[in-house]
Structure formats: structure tokens, C-alpha cells
Amino acid sequence: MNKQILSTQNPLIKQLVQLKDKSRERKKTGLFLIEGEREIRLALKGDYELDTILFYPELFSQEQLNNLTAKQLNVIEISKEVYEKLAHRETTEGVLAVAKCKEHTLSDLNITSKNPLILVAEAPEKPGNIGALLRTADAANVDAVMIANPKTDLYNPNIIRSSVGCVFTNNIAMGSTTEIIEFLKSKHIHVYCAALQASVNYNTQDFTKPSAIIVGTEATGLSDEWLKSSTQNIIIPMQGDIDSMNVSVAAGILIFEAKRQRHFK
Structure with missing residues (x-):
């Protein structure tokens, strides 16, 4: 059973909103948000380390989630309200990931x-x-x-x-x-x-x-x-x-x- 977060007032969701909106937060935590299945697949192909997957099951099914990656990740099922709070794009796909930044030195x-x-x-x-x-x-x-x-x-x-x-x-x-x-x-x-x-x-x-x-x-x-x-x-x-x-x-x-x-x- 996946963990569920249904409220936009959840502390983790508030932190993820900061990651989306604030460069300072991304630099401080070394984390960032990825939205969309294609982008997540490309990040995995580019050897980015994912921390958490969040999905809204009305838009992104458990089967799609299982096909996205074979790696054992922290998976959270979220509500429509939470997804809309975190999503950056108007054309929604229902899945996001929290990933670790690279140094790019x-x-x-x-x-x-x-x-x-x-x-x-x-x-x-x-x-x-x-x-x-x-x-x-x-x-x-x-x-x-x-x-x-x-x-x-x-x-x-x-x-x-x-x-x-x-x-x-x-x-x-x-x-x-x-x-x-x-x-x-x-x-x-x-x-x-x-x-x-x-x-x-x-x-x-x-x-x-x-x-x-x-x-x-x-x-x-x-x-x-x-x-x-x-x-x-x-x-x-x-x-x-x-x-x-x-x-x-x-x-x-x-x-x-x-x-x-x-x-x-």
C-alpha cells in the first residue's frame, strides 16, 4: 500500500512547493522537482538519483508507475489538490519526482x-x-x-x-x-x-x-x-x-x- 498525502497543508508538500518555486531552496537541499513521465525517464537515463515519486492515480495509474522504474523508491499517492499545487504545467500527466541535483563542475x-x-x-x-x-x-x-x-x-x-x-x-x-x-x-x-x-x-x-x-x-x-x-x-x-x-x-x-x-x- 502506497503512502497517501491528501492535504496541501502537509509539511512535505509545503517543502516541495518551495523546491518548485525557490532557487534558494533547491540549492539548500540539493533537491529539485521533475514533472512528467518523459522527463523522469530521461532523468533516470541520465543517471539522476530519484528520492521520491508522487502520483495522482486518476491521471497516472499504478501500472504506469510500475513500468516507470524498477528501482525501489519512496512512492506517495497524492490528491488532485496536492497535484495541482505541485504541478508546473497546464497539461498534466499526474506524476512527479523529487531528484538530487548534480554538481556540474x-x-x-x-x-x-x-x-x-x-x-x-x-x-x-x-x-x-x-x-x-x-x-x-x-x-x-x-x-x-x-x-x-x-x-x-x-x-x-x-x-x-x-x-x-x-x-x-x-x-x-x-x-x-x-x-x-x-x-x-x-x-x-x-x-x-x-x-x-x-x-x-x-x-x-x-x-x-x-x-x-x-x-x-x-x-x-x-x-x-x-x-x-x-x-x-x-x-x-x-x-x-x-x-x-x-x-x-x-x-x-x-x-x-x-x-x-x-x-x-
């Missing part, structure tokens, strides 16, 4: 390829953009995603949702711009910065060697530290009236040009 990053392709984003703020970058990285199967000078908690529910779980499938590391530049140099990885200054068209460059493609925010671009460390600044030629595009769109164009040159290996 550069020292823990495991790059097995001898010819890596890496996506670096400096100081991205909007969860939707971060999620879209992670989806692009997953689609291209890059070797790593690095976030320099992160402004947003990686386990923000909006990032998990907008990445459709790709936050769990990518090889992610975070650090300062200085630390990431030093890491790339130590691995002899060429640095290609998407920037307006001293740039050449992106499709003139050879991305078949170890390469990192660096993108910044649409508002401020990349910091001088990146531009000074660049192997070559690259640009996507614009044919309209503006000189920039959404960062995730730009990253997609650049990453898939590199994949095309590598014959999608």
Missing part, C-alpha cells in the same frame, strides 16, 4: 571524444533560451554544453520544461568565463566566438577539428575576455534590417554547420 566533466564539439553559452538568463539551447545540443549530440557565468538555476522548472528534459541528457558543466577558457585551452580546443567584431562568415571555418562554439546574450553579446581568447570570431550574415537573432537559433545554425562538416558523426 568542470572537474567532473567527462569528454570521451578525441575530437569534441562543444557549445558554450555565456551568461544566459532566460529559462526558455537555456532550454532551447539544451534541446539544440541534444539534437546535435554535442560532446558537452558549458554555461559560463550562469545567471539562472539549471533546475528551474521553466528550464526543465522548455528543454523537454534535455537538461538531463546533455553533458553539462558550469563555471566562470575564465575557468571555461582555461579548460578549453588545456584540451587544445579551438574557440569560435559568435560576435560582430572582427568576424568572418561562419561557413568559411573548419569545424572538423576540436571546436567550441561560443554564444552570448542577444542584448550584450560576448564579454571581451571571450573575444580576446577567440581562435576566430564568426558571424551569421544577416539579410534583413536587424543584426542579431535569437541565441538558440544562432547556436543551432552554427552547431549544425559543424555537424555537416563532420558528416553528422
Whole structure:
């Protein structure tokens, strides 16, 4: 018999609401909430450690729960009111998990390829953009995603949702711009910065060697530290009236040009 929680005033539910809403609580406890069967499956595939599964049986059956994971976990059956209190999405699936955060340090990053392709984003703020970058990285199967000078908690529910779980499938590391530049140099990885200054068209460059493609925010671009460390600044030629595009769109164009040159290996 599963444990049941039917009241939104239950202390555990109050704590989980804090995990959903507050970055500070996620950092303090080292825990975060995952919503949805697909996202939970991707987290398990990404070797995330789950602490608790919560499900609303009217939307997510015991049979579905049994098929979700073979691991012995703390399972709690919750009421509709509790589920609606915890759910972040309007399209509900009836299942959530409490998972343990990963550290995502550069020292823990495991790059097995001898010819890596890496996506670096400096100081991205909007969860939707971060999620879209992670989806692009997953689609291209890059070797790593690095976030320099992160402004947003990686386990923000909006990032998990907008990445459709790709936050769990990518090889992610975070650090300062200085630390990431030093890491790339130590691995002899060429640095290609998407920037307006001293740039050449992106499709003139050879991305078949170890390469990192660096993108910044649409508002401020990349910091001088990146531009000074660049192997070559690259640009996507614009044919309209503006000189920039959404960062995730730009990253997609650049990453898939590199994949095309590598014959999608």
C-alpha cells in the first residue's frame, strides 16, 4: 500500500512547493522537482538519483508507475489538490519526482571524444533560451554544453520544461568565463566566438577539428575576455534590417554547420 498525502497543508508538500518555486531552496537541499513521465525517464537515463515519486492515480495509474522504474523508491499517492499545487504545467500527466541535483563542475566533466564539439553559452538568463539551447545540443549530440557565468538555476522548472528534459541528457558543466577558457585551452580546443567584431562568415571555418562554439546574450553579446581568447570570431550574415537573432537559433545554425562538416558523426 502506497503512502497517501491528501492535504496541501502537509509539511512535505509545503517543502516541495518551495523546491518548485525557490532557487534558494533547491540549492539548500540539493533537491529539485521533475514533472512528467518523459522527463523522469530521461532523468533516470541520465543517471539522476530519484528520492521520491508522487502520483495522482486518476491521471497516472499504478501500472504506469510500475513500468516507470524498477528501482525501489519512496512512492506517495497524492490528491488532485496536492497535484495541482505541485504541478508546473497546464497539461498534466499526474506524476512527479523529487531528484538530487548534480554538481556540474568542470572537474567532473567527462569528454570521451578525441575530437569534441562543444557549445558554450555565456551568461544566459532566460529559462526558455537555456532550454532551447539544451534541446539544440541534444539534437546535435554535442560532446558537452558549458554555461559560463550562469545567471539562472539549471533546475528551474521553466528550464526543465522548455528543454523537454534535455537538461538531463546533455553533458553539462558550469563555471566562470575564465575557468571555461582555461579548460578549453588545456584540451587544445579551438574557440569560435559568435560576435560582430572582427568576424568572418561562419561557413568559411573548419569545424572538423576540436571546436567550441561560443554564444552570448542577444542584448550584450560576448564579454571581451571571450573575444580576446577567440581562435576566430564568426558571424551569421544577416539579410534583413536587424543584426542579431535569437541565441538558440544562432547556436543551432552554427552547431549544425559543424555537424555537416563532420558528416553528422
